[in-house]
Amino acid sequence: MKTYKTIRTALRALSRNPMRATLTTLGIIIGVASVIVMIEIGKGSATAIQRTILNMGANNLLIHPGTAASGGVSFGAGSVMTLTPKDCEAILRECPAVRHAVPEVQARTQVIYGNQNWVPMQINGTTPAYLDVRGWTPLAMGEMFSDLDVRNASKVCVLGQTVVRELFGGETPVGKEVRINNVSFRVLGVLSPKGANMMGRDQDDIILAPWTTIKYRVTGSPLTDVNQSSAASDTSSAVNTLSKLYPNEKLVLYPEPSAAQAANTPLPVRFTNVDHILASAVSDAEIPLAIQQITRLLRERHRILPNQPDDFNIRDMTEMTRTLASTSLLMTNLLLSVALISLVVGGVGIMNIMLVSVTERTREIGLRMAVGGRGRDILIHFLVEAIALCLAGGAVGILVGCTGSYLVTIILGWPTETSLPAIVLSVIVSASVGIIFGFYPAWKASRLDPIEALRYE
Amino acid sequence: MELIELQNICKTYHLGELEVPVLKGISLSVKQGELVALMGASGSGKSTLMNILGCLDHPTSGRYWLEGREVSGLSADERAFLRNRTIGFVFQNFNLLPRTSALDNVMIPLCYTSEELTDHEARERAVSLLTRVGLAGRFHHEPSQLSGGQQQRVAIARALINMPTMLLADEPTGNLDTHTSAEVMRLFQELNRDDGITILIVTHNPEVARYAGRVIGISDGVLAEGEPLQHAQNSVS
Numbered sequence: 001m002k003t004y005k006t007i008r009t010a011l012r013a014l015s016r017n018p019m020r021a022t023l024t025t026l027g028i029i030i031g032v033a034s035v036i037v038m039i040e041i042g043k044g045s046a047t048a049i050q051r052t053i054l055n056m057g058a059n060n061l062l063i064h065p066g067t068a069a070s071g072g073v074s075f076g077a078g079s080v081m082t083l084t085p086k087d088c089e090a091i092l093r094e095c096p097a098v099r100h101a102v103p104e105v106q107a108r109t110q111v112i113y114g115n116q117n118w119v120p121m122q123i124n125g126t127t128p129a130y131l132d133v134r135g136w137t138p139l140a141m142g143e144m145f146s147d148l149d150v151r152n153a154s155k156v157c158v159l160g161q162t163v164v165r166e167l168f169g170g171e172t173p174v175g176k177e178v179r180i181n182n183v184s185f186r187v188l189g190v191l192s193p194k195g196a197n198m199m200g201r202d203q204d205d206i207i208l209a210p211w212t213t214i215k216y217r218v219t220g221s222p223l224t225d226v227n228q229s230s231a232a233s234d235t236s237s238a239v240n241t242l243s244k245l246y247p248n249e250k251l252v253l254y255p256e257p258s259a260a261q262a263a264n265t266p267l268p269v270r271f272t273n274v275d276h277i278l279a280s281a282v283s284d285a286e287i288p289l290a291i292q293q294i295t296r297l298l299r300e301r302h303r304i305l306p307n308q309p310d311d312f313n314i315r316d317m318t319e320m321t322r323t324l325a326s327t328s329l330l331m332t333n334l335l336l337s338v339a340l341i342s343l344v345v346g347g348v349g350i351m352n353i354m355l356v357s358v359t360e361r362t363r364e365i366g367l368r369m370a371v372g373g374r375g376r377d378i379l380i381h382f383l384v385e386a387i388a389l390c391l392a393g394g395a396v397g398i399l400v401g402c403t404g405s406y407l408v409t410i411i412l413g414w415p416t417e418t419s420l421p422a423i424v425l426s427v428i429v430s431a432s433v434g435i436i437f438g439f440y441p442a443w444k445a446s447r448l449d450p451i452e453a454l455r456y457e
Numbered sequence: 458m459e460l461i462e463l464q465n466i467c468k469t470y471h472l473g474e475l476e477v478p479v480l481k482g483i484s485l486s487v488k489q490g491e492l493v494a495l496m497g498a499s500g501s502g503k504s505t506l507m508n509i510l511g512c513l514d515h516p517t518s519g520r521y522w523l524e525g526r527e528v529s530g531l532s533a534d535e536r537a538f539l540r541n542r543t544i545g546f547v548f549q550n551f552n553l554l555p556r557t558s559a560l561d562n563v564m565i566p567l568c569y570t571s572e573e574l575t576d577h578e579a580r581e582r583a584v585s586l587l588t589r590v591g592l593a594g595r596f597h598h599e600p601s602q603l604s605g606g607q608q609q610r611v612a613i614a615r616a617l618i619n620m621p622t623m624l625l626a627d628e629p630t631g632n633l634d635t636h637t638s639a640e641v642m643r644l645f646q647e648l649n650r651d652d653g654i655t656i657l658i659v660t661h662n663p664e665v666a667r668y669a670g671r672v673i674g675i676s677d678g679v680l681a682e683g684e685p686l687q688h689a690q691n692s693v694s
Binding site for chain 1: 538550552554565566569
């Protein structure tokens with residue numbers, strides 16, 4: 001009850017000098033407001049930067065098939081065909097840390113339009129989700145092929161900017177037909193420009209098509225091929241035959257194994273294989289989890305015994321992820337230091353005014369002590385004044401800060417993000433600034449000798 | 458009944474190496490309901506004595522009973538409590554809070570009272586005290602809008618708000634003209650006579666001392682008790 005009275009007295013004392021109270025809180029108002037504006041602008045920019053880096057594929061995971069070795073001679077990564085489209089679907093279905101997963105079938109061959117020809121860096125057979133994995137939406141023109149096109153092995157494709165420039169010059173490519181390895185493809189759309197990747201490779205030099213079409217009609221790897229290394233020499237010099245224009249029927253090469261056999265032996269090389277699987281994690285933080293989940297799933301699907309090595313490799317973009325993490329860390333630290341500085345300045349302002357106030361009101365303190373105020377009451381009185389100033393400043397600062405960052409978004413068009421932690425933080429900090437910086441003047445006041453305080457001129 | 462009983466009170470100030478004895482063995486008793494003037498020239502130690510009587514300070518040696526209770530050894534908080542409940546202070550320079558209404562000024566000591574008073578009760582008490590000291594209708598005036606005499610009346614009302622047994626007035630008329638001084642002194646006499654409040658007035662002005670029922674002289678840290686100044690009593694009544 002007594003404390004409550006002291007608090008009320010302190011608030012009344014503040015209202016006796018509204019001008020000074022306002023000016024004192026100004027420091028905190030500016031401090032808190034700038035913290036909020038800085039954090040919100042900073043968070044907005046950090047998110048924008050992170051999104052940009054993510055668009056470069058920082059959360060991408062590339063799953064390669066494993067290594068074939070024969071008689072101690074290794075054929076290098078990707079020399080066995082162990083990944084299937086079914087693996088891709090299973091990853092998408094069973095790994096919660098994976099957002100997208102698409103198969104990739106690659107070809108490198110000539111593309112012809114009219115009297116122009118070009119060999120794109122990449123001819124990728126994939127599914128429509130490829131664009132989501134690479135962060136490549138929206139298209140510059142036209143549309144992406146659909147899942148139905150994938151299922152039907154439709155002869156449709158989407159071209160990258162470089163390919164368009166090389167083949168079409170000024171013409172509109174959408175709706176035209178290009179020939180890839182003598183198979184005619186209708187151009188459905190044009191990708192937006194992406195430029196070179198971090199290694200300097202032109203990412204626009206690309207053609208996307210349904211993987212089924214690329215696999216069965218373009219690379220035409222016949223389903224009888226068992227080993228890619230032997231097939232590779234085959235495709236490079238392969239003469240196009242009419243039979244390759246249509247998907248072959250699936251041949252059964254081996255007798256079906258029994259369930260017990262299947263569980264005990266590694267699956268033989270699958271015939272509908274894909275070159276890679278490209279997956280993207282839900283967020284950059286979930287990449288290790290995604291790798292773990294994919295590894296477990298693929299080992300299970302490929303029936304790899306616990307002591308056997310994986311028949312696949314998963315690669316992440318460690319370099320880019322590290323850049324991402326260090327960028328956001330840098331941003332956070334920068335903002336934190338700015339926030340601290342402005343709040344300390346505001347706090348010192350409060351302490352300054354409170355000290356002046358204690359000196360100026362020495363007689364009042366003396367009187368309050370003479371009429372029965374204990375040192376503790378005086379301490380609480382001045383502490384409450386300081387905290388009330390800080391909290392009021394904090395509240396106004398939040399309003400000003402939120403309005404400020406809103407105006408920044410509207411007028412300057414900078415990205416900002418409302419941040420609840422920033423608001424909570426600034427309230428906590430302004431209250432603690434009040435306590436810390438208000439304590440010294442209040443303590444000084446409470447230690448005054450009433451006799452001298454009453455005589456103070 | 459003895460309200461105040463001082464026994465051989467000494468107070469020595471230390472100024473560096475130097476010891477300055479201000480009070481040199483003062484023994485004194487004041488009965489309930491007396492109006493006492495404490496007279497002395499400046500530097501005689503009367504203010505120091507006043508501070509000790511008001512429990513603002515404690516003596517270097519000697520004993521002090523207030524209402525039969527030994528108070529010279531109390532802690533700071535206990536003395537604060539005592540000041541709040543038992544003693545009312547009136548100062549030469551009034552010590553009213555600026556930019557605060559007379560009513561709020563009077564209610565200041567109630568902030569430090571553990572007694573449970575509703576806002577309404579506190580207000581009523583302050584209103585009746587201000588009326589009592591003749592300031593009805595000036596409840597919402599700020600000190601700057603009141604004359605010196607009126608300000609001192611507000612201060613007296615403030616001293617009375619916790620119904621103390623004793624009022625300590627330190628040069629209450631020091632800042633007032635002769636006419637207003639007389640009014641304030643008459644108010645003290647009334648309070649003493651009608652409410653039985655013990656009043657101690659510290660002054661160096663013999664005119665003021667005439668209103669007292671008993672004058673205690675102090676000079677050089679020792680007492681020189683004199684007789685009640687009869688003619689002052691007569692001139693008032």
